[in-house]
Amino acid sequence: MGKIRTWGAIALAAVCVACTSQPTDDQTPEPSAAQPGPAGAVPDGLEDYYGQPVEWRGCEDFATSPEEETAVGADGLECAHLRVPLDYDDPEGEEIRLGVLRRPAEDPGTRIGSLLVNPGGPGAGGVPTAAALAPEIADTELGRRFDLVGFDPRGLGTSEPALQCWTTEERDAYRVDQVADASPEAVARNDADQRAYAEACEQRNGAEFLASLGTTTVARDLDVLRSALGDEGLTYLGYSYGTRLGSTYAALFPDNVRALVLDGALDPDADPVEQRVDQQAGFQLAFEAFADWCAEQSPCVLGSDPDQAVEVFRELVDPLADQPAAAGERLLSYPDAITGTIQSLYAQDFWPVLNQGLMQLSVGDGSTLLLLADVYNGRSPTDGSYSTMMDGFTAVRCVDDPPITDDEVLTELDRRAREAAPFLDDGGEPGPLRDACAFWPVPPNEAPPAPDAERLPTTLVVSVTGDPATPYEAGVELADALGGRLLTYEGNQHGVVLQGSDCVDEIATDYLVDLDAPAEDVTC
Structure with a gap:
């Protein structure tokens, strides 16, 4: 009941965005390998991961439930798996794979780069969320200038291996x-x-895998993905828990940030x-x-x-x-x-x-x-199967925070x-x-350092006055901690960017495209 959900995951499951999404193109991409990376800073020993080719193909096999099939399999979307080390302290050891989906920019000539999106949870998948958002950005400035990219964090959705604790x-x-x-x-x-x-989680997944699922490690995966996609700096939209992932990335890789929109904020310093x-x-x-x-x-x-x-x-x-x-x-x-x-x-x-x-x-x-x-x-109404969402929600929290x-x-x-x-x-x-x-069978990870606001570009934090899951004041605190701008939305919902508010979307678009942040805090 304390779980924090995001608009992307809720909308897809609850109102079947997958059933109404329209194709964004009339052509399913042929399998192809691109190697635009490595881009930006590459940590020692991780050159192979940061510069790996991304083998794009159609997304028909990337739907994890019948409800996702139409949206994820829509024409014009491309999918791939990204290799990352299970343990970044042992990059020569075991590898795992992350599921990735992208909607290519409509205007390659003016393309800025990739807009990476995380729907929160923790436990929600970025692949179905990006697929659900794809029609929302069609024929918009964001759709013309950015590849929209969603990824399933390690252990979740189409990432391999997939976490399962209970049948x-x-x-x-x-x-x-x-x-x-x-x-x-x-x-x-x-x-x-x-x-x-x-005990079931440990028996079915192993302690080493469970220990790797924390937000700090996922932030490092995010940096591998940024580089492999060929982006010098990260452009990111995170909802709910995705704001914690974004602020963790900002703390670990401040010089690799291009733009951060953090919507439905968690205060990283809040007492649990x-x-x-x-x-x-x-x-x-x-x-x-x-x-x-x-x-x-x-x-x-x-x-x-x-x-x-x-x-x-x-x-x-x-x-x-x-x-x-x-x-x-x-x-x-x-x-x-x-x-x-x-x-x-x-x-x-x-x-x-x-x-x-x-x-x-x-x-x-x-x-x-x-x-x-x-x-x-995360239970499918069609076949009764469960997604990895609930297991991921628990596993990430248990590694992130002391019980x-x-x-x-x-x-x-x-x-x-x-x-x-x-x-x-x-x-x-x-x-x-x-x-x-x-x-839990493994201890929590050490908390990441606090972000250094002086090393970050201006960030944009979005907070809703009547947000039921992440209180408005948490957004105020996060914007202050990052030295960013606060965009207040007066309403009753959890998250608001790309959800029908022209006022919010115009401000977010100006920021993401032109890095034009509001001169001061604003309200919609």
Whole structure:
């Protein structure tokens, strides 16, 4: 529930951008190898990786679910695998491969370079996100001047090997039986579940591979990709967790940055406890905005008085803790009802679906809420398979940050989270619910150094006033830390660049194309 999602991954899965994307060209590229790199600085011992040829071909085999096939396989898109070392301290050792997709610039004569995009998560894939964004930039300045490039971080999506901790059957079973309270018995069972998950991750992937999945290593992969594509400097658009990847890159490779747009920011210096509480408060504000909107609809499952919305919502979902609701051939559990609700609060476009799902639940049908929870968990509605997203979300966090294991700290965190988000409070006593990171088989990596703002070009940080997942103030803090400009968007959604705001997109485009950052902080 603390997972941070991004627009690219949500839109593709929830509203099937893949089903409506239009081809950007009428020709599928023939396989070809290009070697525009190495470009820019090349670390000693990594010359072979930084200068490797990129063998582009069609993307038909790069869809990891039936829902992605139309968008990822669209004409005009090209795909490849990029070689990187498993361990950068042993570049002569084992290699792994990253899946990469690009939409070539429409006007090669005025092409600036590559615009690399990361959708966040951590755990979301850049290949389907770039495919979903490709129609959005068609016939625009960005589409004419940049190759749009998305990559699946190591272990995720089309990258090889692919991370898997639980099978489909194991994750389905966990979602039905997942702990729904913080009683002592539930805490003990939760610890057992989380320990079993961590052990499965180690057994099925190996400790060395798990240790390589952190953001610092992915930032180094990003620099290999930049060079192999022939770009002297990185031009980057990162959403949500992708802002953490971007700021980590800026700390490690400040002289290799051309332009950074960081949308839906994570504050890299935020205390993890405060960050979780702030996120819960953000979702509460989003729920209240949903309740205000719903009160004007007919019908509204929460009623016409927004002040009563939390109470009505709890009356709908609380019984699921004892008796899951029918959802076709499956069951909607209490945790999945909460997850489906959270999923819908990421963007106002999903509010009608949430209203519909809660209306159905009021008559005993959990189908729509379960579908929303499936989107959040990366479960295909077509074949029931899971993407690598949830395993990646856990594995990256566990390597990036020290776990919270102290019972008193966890209990206080639970208490404060309930206070911050009453609509998520089941009324029980707070307790020390640990996640899998408390039992992770490899220690967290050392944190990267803080970015040196004096060595960076001007960056652009975008923050939404009503962002439910990454609070607005985090964007303020990140812009300050990077010495960049802050673009404020007044709205209720998670991320905004290339999502329909002409004001935001004009500012972002001027910055990415001409490096023309606003003279001061601006608001759309």
